Amino acid sequence: MDAGPVPQLRRRLLLPLGTMLFLCLYMFYSCAGSCSSYPSSSAAPAQPGVLSQLLLRPQARQQAEDGGAISSFYNGSGSKKLPQAIIIGVKKGGTRALLEFLRVHPDIRAVGAEPHFFDRNYDKGLDWYR
Numbered sequence: 010m011d012a013g014p015v016p017q018l019r020r021r022l023l024l025p026l027g028t029m030l031f032l033c034l035y036m037f038y039s040c041a042g043s044c045s046s047y048p049s050s051s052a053a054p055a056q057p058g059v060l061s062q063l064l065l066r067p068q069a070r071q072q073a074e075d076g077g078a079i080s081s082f083y084n085g086s087g088s089k090k091l092p093q094a095i096i097i098g099v100k101k102g103g104t105r106a107l108l109e110f111l112r113v114h115p116d117i118r119a120v121g122a123e124p125h126f127f128d129r130n131y132d133k134g135l136d137w138y139r
């Protein structure tokens with residue numbers, strides 16, 4: 010019995026669309042913990058977004074609310090720490106690519122955006138940097 014072209018087309022579309030939906034949801038929930046907010050470039054501390062308020066655990070939300078460059082995203086350790094490594098480079102030197110390669114490693118946590126502590130935010134002190 011022939012199902013006809015329309016149901017066949019629907020069946021062919023259902024698998025890729027379902028897979029895409031699953032991947033999108035997976036990425037969404039994965040990022041909710043580690044990419045809650047980018048540090049603000051202005052003097053005001055980064056405010057946690059609605060998404061982080063809804064999805065982050067209370068401990069992570071508190072870290073996001075504390076402000077600062079490193080703690081403005083959930084680093085999973087439950088404590089505010091200075092970085093153990095710093096990437097320094099000139100503009101267009103490939104530092105973003107290096108960061109993205111390092112970020113793939115499961116033991117490495119990286120801040121979402123460049124904090125520019127030493128050149129732009131040094132006067133805010135180490136408490137901001139944590």
Ligand SMILES: Nc1ncnc2c1ncn2[C@@H]1O[C@H](COP(=O)(O)OS(=O)(=O)O)[C@@H](OP(=O)(O)O)[C@H]1O
Binds near residue numbers: 101102103104106
């Ligand atoms: N491995 C490798 N080899 C050659 N070129 C590379 C490599 N990795 C990054 N890139 C190029 O570096 C440019 C981005 O550098 P940065 O991440 O330092 O840029 S930025 O200054 O922070 O915006 C950017 O160049 P443009 O595309 O011309 O902007 C990247 O393509």
